[in-house]
Amino acid sequence: MDYKQKVTAALVQALDGQLTAEEVQAKLERPKTSDKGDLAFPTFTLAKLLHQAPQQIAQNLADKLDTTDFEKVEVVGPYLNFFFDKAGYSADTLKTVLTAGADYGQNQDGNNGNVPIDMSSPNIAKPMSMGHLRSTVIGNSIANILTKNGYHPIKDNHLGDWGTQFGKLITAYKLWGNEADVKKDPINKLVEYYVRFHKEDVDKPELDDIAREWFRKLEAGDPEAHKLWEWFREVSLQEFNDVYKELGVKFDTYNGEAFYNDKLAEVVQLLKDKHLLVESEGAQVVDLSKYDLNPALILKSDGASLYITRDIATALYRDRTYSPVKNLYVVGSEQTYYFKQLKAVLEEMGVKSAPNLQHVPFGLITVDGKKLSTRSGRIILLAKVLEESVKLAQEEIAEKNPTLANKDEVAKQVGVGAIVFGDLKNERTNNIDFVLADQLKFEGETGPYVQYAHARAESILRKAAHVDVTADANQLTDPLAWDTIKALADFPQIVKMACDELEPSVIAKYAIRLAKTFNKYYAHAKILTDDAELSARLALVKAVSTVLKEALRLLGVQAPDEM
Ligand code: ARG
DSSP: OOHHHHHHHHHHHHTTTSSOHHHHHHHOBOOSSGGGOSEEEEOGGGHHHHTSOHHHHHHHHHHHOOOTTEEEEEEETTEEEEEEOHHHHHHHHHHHHHHHGGGTTOOOTTTTOEEEEEOOOOBTTSOOOHHHHHHHHHHHHHHHHHHHTTOEEEEEOOOBOOSTHHHHHHHHHHHHOOHHHHHHSHHHHHHHHHHHHHHHTTTOTHHHHHHHHHHHHHHTTOHHHHHHHHHHHHHHHHHHHHHHHHHTOOOSBOOOGGGGGGGHHHHHHHHHHTTOEEEETTEEEEOOGGGTOOOEEEEOTTOOBOHHHHHHHHHHHHHHHHOOSSEEEEOOGGGHHHHHHHHHHHHHHTOTTGGGEEEEOOOOEEETTBOOOSTTSOOOOHHHHHHHHHHHHHHHHHHHOTTOTTHHHHHHHHHHHHHHHHHHTSOTTSOEEEOHHHHTOSSSSSHHHHHHHHHHHHHHHHHSSOOOTTOOGGGOOOHHHHHHHHHHHHHHHHHHHHHHHTOHHHHHHHHHHHHHHHHHHHHHSOTTOOSTTHHHHHHHHHHHHHHHHHHHHHHTOOOOSOO
16 A cells, blocks of 8 residues: 555544545645655645644644554644655565566556557648647657556557648649659658649639649549559658657558548448438538537538548547547647537447547647748758757767767767657647757756666666665665655656546656656765665665656657766
8 A cells, every 4th residue: 555545544534534535635745845744634624624723633633643654743733744654665665666677657557448549640742740740759658658557559640641632732743743853852842842833823723623623533543643642642651750760659550541531431321321411502511519519511512521521430440440448639739629520420420439539639839939831831840850959969968978889879869859858748738839959958857857867877877786676775764865765656656647637748747856856866875885775775776767767768768878
């Protein structure tokens, strides 16, 4: 039983059940420093209920309390301060961490239930934006967190590889494009054609008719249109894969919008069977007034399908293939309304997993104050941001640790890790302005700071002759060691909280806290001094290294042993 539960149980008993365990737990506070106890119970809010002064309540409770589980319990004004049995607690915590290793914090809450995660999902023939980066790294981290909680995530890259824009692109390519240019620099070239199309069609509206005709041909399976589309898709995917490789993100499937083309007729039929389709100005829509939402447009008047039509087919497919216990869409908050409509349509259709559909939104990202937009041509390429970050990391390492072996590999881990961590440490719904140089600092709340704490721990362990993972932690008397132990003991709760909230920032903030606590300890304890506590200190360092590395792994960030 962990300490929070021990404290709760003792209080519930002393209160004669006047508060439930949950009510007690909600009131518990963590004192700022350990000399004021390890958990505190404030009594002000009980004054009304018990018709007594808070100080009196605290004193009465202390008199009644069963304190056998604790080192001591102190009354300070209206507070009851609990001090844990440090020796026992430290020994338990270190033993648990060191025997579990990377599995520490693993739980089976998810019962291996399937959780498709719609993530990344960039659009073919367009550069991957910072928004897609957010979706990729948030989705990837949520997948890791779900696995840690016993779920079975399926990372699904729902590529935007269908839609009328491909009619425009084919038109533009046939007018101004050539194969060799595209091969040299695929996405940039394709964007150039696309931008030119939008410039020229202002004066030449006939271009739009040609584009519509090409998309119609594409939908009808015309060989030339299909071949071009397939080629655009392939070269785009190659570029996307370079970014995924750099980020270390893998997908379980790349079924994009086009994959669902042949599944749309069934969707329309199902909607008809349920009498959900109504005609509106020639188009087919589903009325959602009962949900207080605008109608969902399913088929245009010319019979063309839409984004939502393909998403309904996708959800149906995932429902049948996976029977999802959760069905997640990691997509920017600008699509919040859209996902409400999608969920409502699926509920109307009676799709079994519809109630499990959850949009996991995130805020806008700007880089060094600049917004991204494909149309205007003012694009900050994601690949460029990563490249730049790795370059800065290289310079930093050249300055700080010029003799480091495998410098380039480490620079990559640090540079890419800085971007990923810099994103994930923010609550995902916040908008962020990304100042590249800030993310790379070895100080402050950055990825490199956490990586550096880990590397520091590893460097101590390399210097030590031998690390005894069964070392007796009873001997760790240092108060800063105690703070570090408590931070380690929090990890399993943190893993659960991150999963409940689908919030990687919970892990990132924890990693910063553990790194800070450890750095304080490290700065003042002489860890390698050969005395009776040496093996206990080394065991603590090993445990810190293990948990920092695991926390970073959950975020999708690497932890080099040296940097
Ligand atoms: N391709 C879309 C975009 O870039 C995101 C797709 C999100 N996933 C979905 N199932 N609708 O905006």
